[in-house]
Amino acid sequence: MKVVGITTQQEVFIGSKERNFRINEFLIIKDNFQGNLLGEVVEAKTYNRYIPLNIYGDFVDNSVLESLKALGYNVDEDTIFIAKVRLLNEALYPVQTGSDVRLPSFHEVKDLMINAGKEEGLVLGVIRNTDDMATDMDEDLKDILYTFEEGELKPQREIPFILDIKSMHQYPHIGVFGGSGSGKSFGLRVLLEELMLKNIPTIVLDPHYEMDFSNIAGYIKDDSVDFDGKFKCLQIGVHVGVRFEDISAQDLKNLLDAASKLTDAMINVVDVLFKKRDSYMSFSNRLQMLSEAQEEGSIANIQMRIDTANSGEERKAWQERKALYEIYDKNCPNSSVRGISWRLRRLGNEGVFSKDIREIEEGLNNGKLIVIQGSTRILQVFSTYLLNHLYHKRRDYKDALYKKTTAEYFPPFIIVTDEAHNFAPKAFESPSKSIIKEISQEGRKYGVFLILATQRPTLLDETITAQLNTKFIFRTVRASDIQTIKEETDLTFEESKRLPYLRTGDVFISSASVGRTIYARIRAASSSSPYTENPFDELWKKSKEEDEKFLNIIMKKLPVNDTELIHVIADIEKTDKITFTMDGLEEKLNQLVEKNYIKKEETIFGYRYKKI
Structure with a gap:
């Protein structure tokens, strides 16, 4: 392998007769x-003069071909493998043409590839196309994971990708981007599994009810894999909620505003009427x-009600109404009072105020992963209060340490959400956006971090996107999303062209923290989503169960003529x-005939259904 063509301090072309490039x-x-x-x-391509393509001025120019000839390559006869190579660190001078090229050994790239050990880092997958270097890597890095490819587990053959979780202190927050079916949710699941294994307190906002880790994946044969006791799934209104007595006027306004947008007059009603x-x-x-x-309209009408x-x-109740009317009527328009009352009842009916968040706080203090489940709208409402409360609890503790005062300990934690563009x-x-934006900008100082996953990075707030120092980019097809990713990452033009494929x-x-883009494959998840069953398999399985159930009933009554169906129904x-x-019974019988479970024959008295 030789350097060919005109070189720069950043990029060179390399040619080879024996080895293709990846x-x-x-x-x-x-x-x-x-x-x-x-x-x-x-970028890598193959050149042969018999292929009828004009490559001049494109990937390989004339200078590259002339260099190949000068170095002894028979361009007219041989198939030549050519690669464009970008230097990881800019050279002082343009690279010398004709320089020899070789594959590196593991120890030469270890510092670039491995930023943390498997004990303190998150083992997320393998770095693609590093199998040549992996042969002599350290023993403790071998056989630590499997990948799932082509429908089966594959043993590790490449260098593992280990995310240095401690680097989030300097380079906070993670973005997970990818279209439907790209592996985004799968990658997020692996990330959460690793956080559980490291006992890192984590809150997951789960609008799809899929981040349950109870089911171990069917392809896992190791009985030691078990996340029981490391996570909890809690549903809003069933297991957790907001204790009304603990909230402030601002908390209440955030909750009501998340339920439905508040006007200035409504905000004033809360400020005036809400009491600590x-x-x-x-x-x-x-x-x-x-x-x-x-609604009575005047003091006189209210007094008439009292009299x-x-x-x-009843008299006492109307006297209380009169007192409220005298104090608040001028500052609180009736339409705004009714608007606040309607929003409050809506949240109450959804169970938001029926529980508290004590179980969440206890779980985080014990290093657990807490999955909060609910619809997107109710999660927006609840997370507004929850994230504000927990973030400021952690912030108050860190501020107290700085001021040398006392405060109750609250651990650093990570906030994870799928469909992040709905929350920010x-x-x-939106109310949830304001607290997420605050955490994205200031959370690093207090040990509060974000992992935001979305199919549509273009719809995510730009200020928040800019704060995501690590980005996992799965297959993305939409041009607007690819453009956003190019603006927010160091993906090269060649890499961005590969995103849709x-x-x-x-x-x-x-x-x-690494300073470059890594091409990797996510490891096989140890757990599986509750929704892994193919919906068509589910449909056919259910249909078969129904057929068997009906077949067991009807076989006892066969043979039967169509004129006797009324008696069969009874x-x-x-x-x-x-x-x-x-009609329903006849249709079910005909379906069994069609599937060859029973036989249908014509007689002089009509049709007869009988066993085969």
Whole structure:
């Protein structure tokens, strides 16, 4: 392998007669003046004069072909393998043409490839096209993972990709981008598995109810893989919620605004009517009584209600309404009071105020991964309060250490969400977006980090996207998303062209801590999603079960003529408690005939159904 053509300090062309090149593999250029230079293949092609393509002015120019001839390559007869190589570190001078090129050994690239040991780092996958170097790598890096390719587990043959989780202190926050079916959710699952294995406190906002780690993947034969006790799945309104007595007026406004946008007048109603330590019932009743008083229209009408009350209890209730009316009517328009009351009841009916977040806090303190499940809208509402509360709890602890005062310990933690563009949208403001943006900009100082996954990075807030120092980029097809990724990462033009064609599970990892983009494959996940069953397999399986169930019932009654079906229906209703119409039963019988479970024959009295 030789350097050919005109070279620069950043890029060179390399030619070979014996060995084809692979994109993203590493090569060492032995420059006589500058020593060994490490480079990465960014583009590779094969040249043969019998192939009717004009390559001049494209990938290979005339200078490359002339260099090949001068170095002894028979361009007219041989097939020549040519690679464009980009140096990892810019050379002082253009690389000398004719320099020899060789494959590196592991120890020559170890510092570039391995940034953390498997004990303190996250073992996420393998670095593609490093199998040549992996043969002599350290023993403790071999056989530590499997990849899942072509429907089966593959043993590790390449250098492992280990994410240095401690580097997040300097280079915080991770983005996971990829279109549907690209392996994005699979990659996110592997990332969460590693966080659990390291006992790192993590909150996951799960709008799809799929981040459950109870099911071990069917291809895993190792019985030691078990995440039981390392995570909890909690549903909003069932297991967790907001304790109304603990919230502030600002918390309440955030919750109500997430439920439905508040006007300035509504914000004023909350500021005026909400009292510290209010319960859900006390605040709701205050709103209701003020609204009923305002509907009477005047003090005189309310006084008439008091005077004509049928009982002392009713009189007292209208006196309370009158007092509220006198204090708040001028500052709180009736339409705004009713708007707040409606939003409050909506949250109450969804169970938001029926529980508290104590179980979440306990789980984080114990180093667990806590999965919060709910619809996207209810997650937006709940996460607004939850993230504010937990972030400021951690921040208060760190500030207290700096001020040398006392505060209750709260651990550093990571916030993970799928469909992140719904929680921090680019186009408009939302309550959850404000706290996520604050964490993206300041969370590093306090040990609070983000992992944001989305199919549409273009729709994610630009300020937040800019703070994601590590990005996992799976297959992406939309031009606008590819453009956003190119702007926010160091992906080269050649790499961005490959994005629409990446295999499921293959990923570009652009990391500020590494300083370059790595082409990798995510390892096989140890757990599986609850939704791994193919929906068509599910459909056919269910259909077969229904057929077998009906077949067991009807076989006892065969043979039967179509004129006797009414009696069969009555018998089935009596013995099996199943109701059929005439048309329904006949259709089920014909389906069994079609599937060759039973036989249908024509007689002089009509059709007869009988066993085969």
